[in-house]
Amino acid sequence: MEKDAISAGVKTIGGLFSTAEIKILVCYIIDAVRDAVPGQMLANVLHYEGIANCFEVNAAIADLCESGQLKVHNEKEDTYVITEKGTMVARELKTTLPFTVKDRAYTAAIKMVSRFKNAKNCDIEIEKADGKTYAICSLTDNGNAFMSIKLQVTDEEQAMLIKEKFITNPTKIYSDIINILTD
Secondary structure, three states: OOOOOOOOOOOOOOOOOOHHHHHHHHHHHHHHHOOOEEHHHHHHHHHHOOOOOHHHHHHHHHHHHHOOOEEEEEOOOOEEEEOHHHHHHHHHHHHHOOHHHHHHHHHHHHHHHHHHHHHHOEEEEEEEEOOEEEEEEEEEEOOEEEEEEEEEEOOHHHHHHHHHHHHHOHHHHHHHHHHHHHO
């Protein structure tokens, strides 16, 4: 395929430089994930993984929506789902993409969607009081906190690290705390 996509910031080994390939990959990922996918996050992940330029991914998503292969699932959350037309594209043309690119992209997208869902069920605040910094991490269900932990931390940097770790796997943290307290 013709190299017609912008490659700025993308590693040259294993990256996609064809607009058509990027569109196929976006359809493939959203079809394989089988869930609403946040568009900007997908663009950032594919860029970070060295697969495609984030601007090209955003343009591909817009083009795919315009041509009916994707549709907006939730405008506020910037999430997209695949249509029947897009599923046909993904399944018929996925063999045109290198296996390693599809594998890397799928793995990164699964982690991204999991983190996106986790973040929706987490409420994390960084609070300063009396010269001290606290990280307050809560798990919510329908907007109601069912677990909340307030930790005194050394600084905002440590609070941000705790926030990132908490969002990565809040159910494991919840399970571990329950196990520790009930053993």
